[in-house]
Amino acid sequence: MKLHHFYALLPLAAILAGCNAVELNPSGDVAVQERDLILYATELMLIVILPVAFLTTLFAWHYRHDNKSARYEPEWHHSTPLEVVVWGIPIIIIAVMSVTTWKTAHTLDPYAPITRLGPDQPVPPGTKPLVIQVVALDWKWLFIYPEQGIATVNEVAAPINQPIEFRLTADRTQNSLNIPAIAGQVYAMPTMETELHAVVNKVGEYRGKSSRFSGTGFSEMHFWFHGLSTEDFGKWVAQVKTAGGTLDTATYQQLQVQSVSEPVHRYGSVDPQLYKLAVDQCVGKPGNLCLSTIRANDFKKGNGLCRPNVSASN
Amino acid sequence: MSPDTPHLDPIFGRLTLDAIPFQEPILLGTFAVVVLLGIVVVGVVAYFNAWGYLWREWITSVDHKKIGIMYIILAIVMLVRGLADAVMMRLQQAMAFNGADGYLPAHHYDQIFTAHGTIMIFFVATPLIVGVMNFVVPLQIGARDVAFPFLNNIGFWLTTMAAMLVNLSLFVGEFSQAGWVGEPPLSGLADLPGVGVDYYLWALQISGVATIIGGINLLATIMRMRAPGMTFMRMSIFTWSSLCVNALIVLSFPFLTIAVSLLTLDRLIGTHFFTLDAGGNPMAYVNLVWVWGHPEVYILVLPALGLYSEFVATFCSKRLFGYNSMVVALVSICVIGFIVWVHHFFTMGSGASVNAFFGIATACVAIPTGVKVYNWLFTMYRGRIRFEVPMMWTISFMFVFLLGGLTGVLNSIPAADYVLHNGMMVVAHFHNVAIGAITFAMLAAIDYWFPKAFGFRLEPFWGKVAVWSWTIGFFVAWMPIYVAGFVGVTRRTRVFDDPSLQPLYIIAAIGTAIILVGVVAFLIQIYVSIVNRKALRDVTGDPWGGRTLEWSIASPAPDYNFAFTPVVHDVDAWADMKARGYKRPTEGFKAIHMPKNTATGIIASILVFIFAFAVIWYMWWVAAISFLLLLGVLIGHTFIYDRSFHIPEDVVTRTENERTRLLAQQG
Ligand code: HEM
Numbered sequence: 001m002k003l004h005h006f007y008a009l010l011p012l013a014a015i016l017a018g019c020n021a022v023e024l025n026p027s028g029d030v031a032v033q034e035r036d037l038i039l040y041a042t043e044l045m046l047i048v049i050l051p052v053a054f055l056t057t058l059f060a061w062h063y064r065h066d067n068k069s070a071r072y073e074p075e076w077h078h079s080t081p082l083e084v085v086v087w088g089i090p091i092i093i094i095a096v097m098s099v100t101t102w103k104t105a106h107t108l109d110p111y112a113p114i115t116r117l118g119p120d121q122p123v124p125p126g127t128k129p130l131v132i133q134v135v136a137l138d139w140k141w142l143f144i145y146p147e148q149g150i151a152t153v154n155e156v157a158a159p160i161n162q163p164i165e166f167r168l169t170a171d172r173t174q175n176s177l178n179i180p181a182i183a184g185q186v187y188a189m190p191t192m193e194t195e196l197h198a199v200v201n202k203v204g205e206y207r208g209k210s211s212r213f214s215g216t217g218f219s220e221m222h223f224w225f226h227g228l229s230t231e232d233f234g235k236w237v238a239q240v241k242t243a244g245g246t247l248d249t250a251t252y253q254q255l256q257v258q259s260v261s262e263p264v265h266r267y268g269s270v271d272p273q274l275y276k277l278a279v280d281q282c283v284g285k286p287g288n289l290c291l292s293t294i295r296a297n298d299f300k301k302g303n304g305l306c307r308p309n310v311s312a313s314n
Numbered sequence: 315m316s317p318d319t320p321h322l323d324p325i326f327g328r329l330t331l332d333a334i335p336f337q338e339p340i341l342l343g344t345f346a347v348v349v350l351l352g353i354v355v356v357g358v359v360a361y362f363n364a365w366g367y368l369w370r371e372w373i374t375s376v377d378h379k380k381i382g383i384m385y386i387i388l389a390i391v392m393l394v395r396g397l398a399d400a401v402m403m404r405l406q407q408a409m410a411f412n413g414a415d416g417y418l419p420a421h422h423y424d425q426i427f428t429a430h431g432t433i434m435i436f437f438v439a440t441p442l443i444v445g446v447m448n449f450v451v452p453l454q455i456g457a458r459d460v461a462f463p464f465l466n467n468i469g470f471w472l473t474t475m476a477a478m479l480v481n482l483s484l485f486v487g488e489f490s491q492a493g494w495v496g497e498p499p500l501s502g503l504a505d506l507p508g509v510g511v512d513y514y515l516w517a518l519q520i521s522g523v524a525t526i527i528g529g530i531n532l533l534a535t536i537m538r539m540r541a542p543g544m545t546f547m548r549m550s551i552f553t554w555s556s557l558c559v560n561a562l563i564v565l566s567f568p569f570l571t572i573a574v575s576l577l578t579l580d581r582l583i584g585t586h587f588f589t590l591d592a593g594g595n596p597m598a599y600v601n602l603v604w605v606w607g608h609p610e611v612y613i614l615v616l617p618a619l620g621l622y623s624e625f626v627a628t629f630c631s632k633r634l635f636g637y638n639s640m641v642v643a644l645v646s647i648c649v650i651g652f653i654v655w656v657h658h659f660f661t662m663g664s665g666a667s668v669n670a671f672f673g674i675a676t677a678c679v680a681i682p683t684g685v686k687v688y689n690w691l692f693t694m695y696r697g698r699i700r701f702e703v704p705m706m707w708t709i710s711f712m713f714v715f716l717l718g719g720l721t722g723v724l725n726s727i728p729a730a731d732y733v734l735h736n737g738m739m740v741v742a743h744f745h746n747v748a749i750g751a752i753t754f755a756m757l758a759a760i761d762y763w764f765p766k767a768f769g770f771r772l773e774p775f776w777g778k779v780a781v782w783s784w785t786i787g788f789f790v791a792w793m794p795i796y797v798a799g800f801v802g803v804t805r806r807t808r809v810f811d812d813p814s815l816q817p818l819y820i821i822a823a824i825g826t827a828i829i830l831v832g833v834v835a836f837l838i839q840i841y842v843s844i845v846n847r848k849a850l851r852d853v854t855g856d857p858w859g860g861r862t863l864e865w866s867i868a869s870p871a872p873d874y875n876f877a878f879t880p881v882v883h884d885v886d887a888w889a890d891m892k893a894r895g896y897k898r899p900t901e902g903f904k905a906i907h908m909p910k911n912t913a914t915g916i917i918a919s920i921l922v923f924i925f926a927f928a929v930i931w932y933m934w935w936v937a938a939i940s941f942l943l944l945l946g947v948l949i950g951h952t953f954i955y956d957r958s959f960h961i962p963e964d965v966v967t968r969t970e971n972e973r974t975r976l977l978a979q980q981g
């Protein structure tokens with residue numbers, strides 16, 4: 001941690017000592033940058049807040065009713081220089097912060113592919129991200145590895161220092177994929193696809209969960225994220241492969257049934273069309289009526305009056 | 315179930331005995347207590363033979379002061395109700411670690427946080443601010459009532475009926491489980507087919523309409539009914555904040571009405587505005603509801619900021635520093651408040667530049683807000699600060715609010731929000747403001763204007779106990795929650811998988827207990843003051859050395875407020891009048907023209923209640939009858955031409971002579 005961040009942490013440090021403050025001690029570069037951003041903004045605001053807190057205490061004490069030695073000017077209510085300061089300081093602070101807000105909104109955009117593994121550590125050219133398709137179901141997480149041809153429920157793994165590209169959707173209710181140690185969250189929503197790019201830098205076990213309330217089984221919708229060395233990741237994939245089982249539309253329909261605290265499942269092979277069908281809300285629909293088909297039909301019927309909704313990535 | 319379910323009973327719709335939660339002892343117990351309390355109240359009223367008095371003097375009253383007081387009583391009752399939910403959640407969360415499931419199943423817990431949020435926002439915070447504005451604004455602008463007294467009455471009764479409707483849902487049916495903004499798809503028929511969401515929607519609809527009615531009313535009052543000489547730049551800052559707030563209400567609440575109406579249509583007649591299939595789009599609801607929701611938080615906080623401006627100036631015995639800046643700050647908060655709503659869903663995948671725009675716009679609100687803090691500070695500078703209870707609330711607020719402002723700005727940065735969104739950090743932030751800014755201001759306001767309403771001051775000792783308990787309790791209850799936020803805990807979580815968090819939640823529960831001490835102290839304060847009302851009598855009508863017009867008249871304020879309409883020459887009109895040696899006229903009083911009471915408000919509101927209840931349960935025949943009756947009553951009301959009367963000259967003279975006598979006694 002950079003030294004100047006230390007000061008901002010002081011008030012928190014006392015209380016945090018006992019806890020493992022994941023968001024303040026992350027293991028993925030995106031989360032590290034997000035933490036630094038929070039600390040930076042906190043410091044910036046403390047520049048105004050601490051003096052104001054101090055002055056409030058001072059004035060409240062000094063100008064108390066029974067201190068007759070304090071100056072009393074009941075009609076004093078305007079001072080141009082003071083007014084300039086009063087407006088100037090917040091404007092400057094917010095202006096400075098806005099620059100950072102704008103920059104980080106772009107550099108830490110969850111949709112932006114990962115360009116660095118850490119400070120001064122660009123992603124080596126030619127690295128391909130690991131794609132993980134995520135479906136939030138009631139109330140469990142399904143992770144599909146299209147390139148490896150495997151899938152898991154309520155468990156996910158990735159090799160360290162390789163960019164990860166999550167593609168997210170949901171079956172019925174909205175959820176939010178949140179692995180605090182790695183990166184901030186993005187919603188997983190039915191009929192839509194969203195994206196989250198991240199990278200994990202340290203080997204370890206990290207908590208993941210849903211951060212968008214989705215009903216009865218929401219509190220138990222957590223899972224472990226395994227940060228593995230490249231080698232161990234290979235082994236893990238092989239293990240899952242040997243676990244057997246296929247994730248196809250039939251197994252997906254079983255997953256669609258609501259359940260709480262679903263145990264980990266592993267599938268050695270995956271129907272390559274499944275994720276697309278999940279986004280399109282077709283699995284288990286009579287006559288394979290997908291959302292895109294319905295929309296296209298509506299479009300025809302409406303003589304072009306109602307445009308088909310653009311579903312993917314809104 | 316949907317409207318066309320075949321088993322629908324023709325008389326009772328989908329209402330059956332199963333709707334009453336016999337198998338839930340907590341609910342049944344609460345229900346029994348509520349019924350018992352109800353019987354006691356009815357009994358006491360009957361014993362003192364007070365029905366006639368209540369009916370004439372309160373229920374049918376169009377007096378803005380009485381309506382304001384009734385709003386505040388409603389809010390205090392609902393505050394106790396909302397706190398009961400808070401205690402239940404705190405207990406559950408303190409218990410549910412290490413595999414323990416706590417004592418509340420998900421089905422019940424989800425209802426409780428929804429009930430807590432809904433009740434606190436719509437039936438505590440909103441009625442509090444509406445009540446205080448109602449009571450104070452006409453007095454501060456030198457008016458005798460609001461512009462539309464009947465609308466004021468019906469607005470209050472609609473709000474009350476909405477509060478009763480939403481509370482009834484716990485005992486007959488269920489509460490919604492979709493959170494306080496009820497976002498689809500979760501709140502759609504597919505996921506929550508029960509009556510909970512329908513109760514919620516109708517309660518919001520009715521209270522929303524009531525709020526719009528109230529907003530139009532106060533807007534018109536402030537625009538048209540100021541005393542001669544009171545230009546816009548001579549209004550008190552609280553009146554200014556009320557003007558801004560009511561403009562915000564009139565502009566933003568229609569979005570809530572639309573969102574709620576469309577969702578009701580989806581659930582009731584099967585339209586597809588927000589469904590997942592057939593071209594519906596839940597995002598549309600999320601946008602609509604936050605286009606209302608964000609201005610709503612300013613609607614709640616701006617009156618509080620206005621109040622602190624009054625308290626600071628009064629108790630520092632000094633003119634407010636930077637009046638013009640304060641006005642500019644208020645107006646700019648209102649304007650910016652309308653272009654920030656996307657910060658509630660940065661994480662729903664909008665583009666980087668969109669997020670950055672809304673993030674920066676949000677942070678800009680910190681500029682005028684910061685200016686206000688500085689201005690209070692410089693009002694204290696070279697003042698003579700009297701630490702009466704309202705001023706103690708103000709000082710406490712200034713510290714708490716600094717923290718709330720800091721965390722609010724943190725949430726506004728999109729890249730930080732990806733981490734903080736839907737976390738306990740957000741929950742801690744909005745309680746920081748909801749408690750530390752809004753609730754504190756309203757408790758202070760009750761203390762401050764109590765003499766103007768009832769003629770005697772509140773006993774300060776218990777008030778001070780309340781200030782300290784709320785303040786200490788706030789920090790003990792919410793600092794651990796801030797920490798939980800930084801550790802990455804998600805809101806609305808019922809059971810936890812990480813045992814290291816338990817100490818935080820135990821501390822938070824203790825803090826909640828300290829806050830409860832504050833609530834009890836406040837209730838004791840009112841009780842003790844009523845007992846000692848003779849000793850606490852405010853004879854002068856100006857117990858605090860006030861600066862605005864309401865302190866120029868007697869306490870309690872007479873029905874007609876001002877015997878003569880005051881003429882204003884400066885900001886802080888009353889301070890100015892006192893400084894220039896104002897002599898109160900003691901003769902020459904005339905009869906005063908006032909609006910008449912009306913029973914239409916309560917009758918129409920009861921019909922609305924019955925209508926909503928019937929629609930929620932699909933009892934179509936009851937809905938039809940109550941709707942027709944409602945139309946009849948409202949149309950009938952338009953035929954009442956005799957809507958005003960004169961307070962006779964001798965009554966006015968007698969009232970004012972009594973004041974002359976009391977003042978003379980004072981010396
Ligand atoms: C005075 C003590 C209070 C306590 C101890 C308290 C406690 C809580 C708790 C435990 C939650 C649930 C947090 C979670 O999601 O995990 C909550 C949510 C909430 N509270 Fe409070 N609260 C208090 C006062 C207030 C006040 C005064 C307001 C508003 C004026 C308020 C508005 C809300 C809202 C809007 C929610 C969100 C509900 C939702 O998630 O849908 N609370 N509160």
Ligand SMILES: [Cu+2]
Nearest residue numbers: 607608655658
């Ligand atoms: Cu907002």
